[in-house]
Amino acid sequence: MNVQVVSSADYTLVSVEGRIDTTNAGEFEKPMMEVIEGGCTKLILDCSGLNYISSSGLRVFLVVQKKMMALKGQFRLCNLQPGIKEIFDISGFSSIFSVFPNQEAAIKG
């Protein structure tokens, strides 16, 4: 798994590549928490390179969402692959996250 963080004036863009599973969910959680603790109020997560997620990964998504909501910030996802989208639909996550088709839409939205 690779996580890249790019901060700009208005938002922070995180791109995740590879798999988020039980063996590495903590490696994904750490940089996400650092971004939130750094005071980010608009967090965009580009999932174009994310090709596998299990409940351990979904757990981190939910933790981030709860934290961002508590801070009155925004957490937006974009570029979900069909397999990931399916898991989001099954688990009811599609209705509790703001999902955008691409980065531009997520930045503007």
Add this chain to the structure above:
Amino acid sequence: MDKESIDKVLRVNNQIEELTRVEGFLEELGEEWGLSMSLVFSLNLVLEEALTNTISYGFDDNFQHIIEICFNKTGVELSISIIDDGHEYDPTLKTDPDITLPAEDRPIGGLGIFLIKKIMDTVIYQRKENRNFLILTKNIES
């Protein structure tokens, strides 16, 4: 003529790192049995959820245990049996999470078994000779 039936067995230890081996095994199985990428993704997820539970909570000692995973494909019926010698635990009795709750009310975790039930067609639990048998089936015709 009877439908062709093929079997494969994978044995793993009760260690989370073994999930990486499961992933590799499934990729090979997918190629060998001509399974779609999305099905391999789903099966990987199902196995990870089941094994994570068993490895994390299934054993009352610190010894090494072998978990056996048997795959069978008969025509378009795929079945996976996960057999362990941990304490008795029937995951099918777990209550489904309420997936309509807003984010602030959603509990953290508790999705694993629900995902297994949603992805597979049937999930059967049996306790025999001090072993847990979790038998999962799915029609893979597509």
